[in-house]
Amino acid sequence: MNETWKYLETDVLILGAGGAGLCAILHLMNHHPKPQVFLAVRGLFGKSGCTRMVQGGYNVVLDKSDSLEAHFHDTIKGGQWLNDQELVWKMVKEAPGRILELENRAGCFFDRNPDGTVNQKPFAGQSFDRTVHKGDLTGIEIINRLSEQVAAMENVTIGEEMRAADLLFDRSGQKVTGALLIDLRCGEFIVVQARAVLLATGGGPTMYKITAPCQDKTCDGIAMGFRAGATLMDMEMVQFHPTGLLAGNSMISGTVLEEGLRGAGAYLINGKGERYMHRYDPREERATRDVVSRSSFMEIMAGRGTPEGGIYLDASHLGAEFVMKNFRGMSLRCKDVGYDLPNAPVIVSPTAHFIMGGLRIEPDCRTDLEGLFAAGEDAAGVHGANRLGGNGVAESTVFGGIAGDVIADYLAGQHSKPVQESQIRKMIESILEPFERKPSVSIYSLRDRCKQSMWENAGLVRNEDSLQKAADDMNEIREQLSTISLTQGGRAFHLEWMEYLSILNYLDVCDVIIRSAQTRKESRGSHFRSDFPDKENNQPLYNICCSMNQKLQLSPVLMTRMKTDASESV
Numbered sequence: 001m002n003e004t005w006k007y008l009e010t011d012v013l014i015l016g017a018g019g020a021g022l023c024a025i026l027h028l029m030n031h032h033p034k035p036q037v038f039l040a041v042r043g044l045f046g047k048s049g050c051t052r053m054v055q056g057g058y059n060v061v062l063d064k065s066d067s068l069e070a071h072f073h074d075t076i077k078g079g080q081w082l083n084d085q086e087l088v089w090k091m092v093k094e095a096p097g098r099i100l101e102l103e104n105r106a107g108c109f110f111d112r113n114p115d116g117t118v119n120q121k122p123f124a125g126q127s128f129d130r131t132v133h134k135g136d137l138t139g140i141e142i143i144n145r146l147s148e149q150v151a152a153m154e155n156v157t158i159g160e161e162m163r164a165a166d167l168l169f170d171r172s173g174q175k176v177t178g179a180l181l182i183d184l185r186c187g188e189f190i191v192v193q194a195r196a197v198l199l200a201t202g203g204g205p206t207m208y209k210i211t212a213p214c215q216d217k218t219c220d221g222i223a224m225g226f227r228a229g230a231t232l233m234d235m236e237m238v239q240f241h242p243t244g245l246l247a248g249n250s251m252i253s254g255t256v257l258e259e260g261l262r263g264a265g266a267y268l269i270n271g272k273g274e275r276y277m278h279r280y281d282p283r284e285e286r287a288t289r290d291v292v293s294r295s296s297f298m299e300i301m302a303g304r305g306t307p308e309g310g311i312y313l314d315a316s317h318l319g320a321e322f323v324m325k326n327f328r329g330m331s332l333r334c335k336d337v338g339y340d341l342p343n344a345p346v347i348v349s350p351t352a353h354f355i356m357g358g359l360r361i362e363p364d365c366r367t368d369l370e371g372l373f374a375a376g377e378d379a380a381g382v383h384g385a386n387r388l389g390g391n392g393v394a395e396s397t398v399f400g401g402i403a404g405d406v407i408a409d410y411l412a413g414q415h416s417k418p419v420q421e422s423q424i425r426k427m428i429e430s431i432l433e434p435f436e437r438k439p440s441v442s443i444y445s446l447r448d449r450c451k452q453s454m455w456e457n458a459g460l461v462r463n464e465d466s467l468q469k470a471a472d473d474m475n476e477i478r479e480q481l482s483t484i485s486l487t488q489g490g491r492a493f494h495l496e497w498m499e500y501l502s503i504l505n506y507l508d509v510c511d512v513i514i515r516s517a518q519t520r521k522e523s524r525g526s527h528f529r530s531d532f533p534d535k536e537n538n539q540p541l542y543n544i545c546c547s548m549n550q551k552l553q554l555s556p557v558l559m560t561r562m563k564t565d566a567s568e569s570v
Helices: 019-028 068-078 085-106 138-151 220-228 289-304 320-326 328-336 391-411 421-436 443-457 464-481 495-519
Strands: 005-015 037-040 156-159 162-169 176-183 188-199 238-245 267-269 311-314 346-355 372-374 542-546 553-556
Touching: 005 019, 005 176, 005 391, 019 037, 019 085, 019 138, 019 188, 019 391, 037 188, 068 085, 085 138, 085 391, 138 156, 138 391, 162 188, 162 220, 162 421, 162 495, 176 421, 188 220, 188 391, 220 372, 220 495, 238 289, 289 311, 289 346, 320 328, 372 391, 421 495, 443 464, 443 495, 464 495, 495 542
Parallel strands: 005 037, 005 188, 037 156, 188 372
Antiparallel strands: 162 176, 176 188, 238 346, 267 311, 311 346, 542 553
């Protein structure tokens, strides 16, 4: 095989153009000399990614009656005490400054109270109303304004519709020094050599049947980091949002109806017309996402769901004018698929939404691989066993900015090191191998089998038998994938090829999710095992860590800022 590639050299390669990647660029450009940045975007710049889909808002302490300590405690308690406390403190401490930066530098404008102060609405798991928002389209406001800033920067090259395939090392094999990209528009390979690489691809647990993120979010950053040798942490912790829209085969089926609705007083109702959350938690609909999702799933599994296999979200008693004014985006989205959110119940289901796990990082976003940094959903530690709504975009923008500042300082002592040509050729051969095979099983049938198995066996409710079934299924899918054949012809926008690469990433990530879930023989946060339904309160708290070349390891949770006491449920 004599495949060629284009070659680019830059100071910083950023993979992902959501809140983390764009805030990193803003902070990189605060430093002199300003570095050259190559920004690789799998979709269209400013029109794709996870941050743009954020409806709810941004948790931040602004009111004098609130406190950083309260935000910290809510996050730790919501994460069931598995959080990295130094990362959490970084987030809550820097979030107020970042929200001002988004308004004053990027040009975001968030909803106001009559007196001109920023409006903050209630979200589940919070002791104070601290969620800043722009109606229910907060992510669009943030991404539009950040994209405008970055697009005007001369030092930034934006590569749209470019998919990262894998990370590259220098000739010593000790330092990450770039990545192999695929230009989706023509199918050609691009090698980008850089002095530092930031993973900010946005995670996205789309390996489940019902899922909230856009389908081009296939855990690329986590999978690439894992294959390169970075340590992953907390991968058993996959969050299912309680209210994903059920809309048949529509592309928006599974997308989130954010919890601001429940915070405002919307009800969850089973197929028998009963409110049910009081049977599971005294906070009812305002309980944390893990509790509400699992409770809804239990209702459905007990035969008390709707005929479509979901439950009802009812906001009609709040008044149509109130719902349309405060949740206009969701109301219009529901209308597109035949629902009338302001006036009638909508059918929803738990939906795979967020991975709390990811690459283990230091508070400065460094991973355990030289030259590789991670921020946003690609990184682990902030959310522990369960993420509070509103903390996701806070995490991505805060740590994106931190990564930008740290990388700028890091560059001062770094010289560009050539990538290994032999590594590039080996990667390309592996990526193109399916084009040389004879026709076989459909790539789409393998994708669907993966999603179905993960949903049934490693989803909201797990046990030893179901997890082993998931592991067996993934092994069979991997074996079949090794014989898969792809349609010959031009490689531009080759959907089968992209599915093939996505399933490769799914399998690597699913393997760690399953093994981590098998190892944690308790129920905690988003990880619920029917064969171990209680917490291991008599055991020290631990995070589960995994790297490509090592067995799973249990790492003690360090209580650096707050310790549990007898009154706290750990």
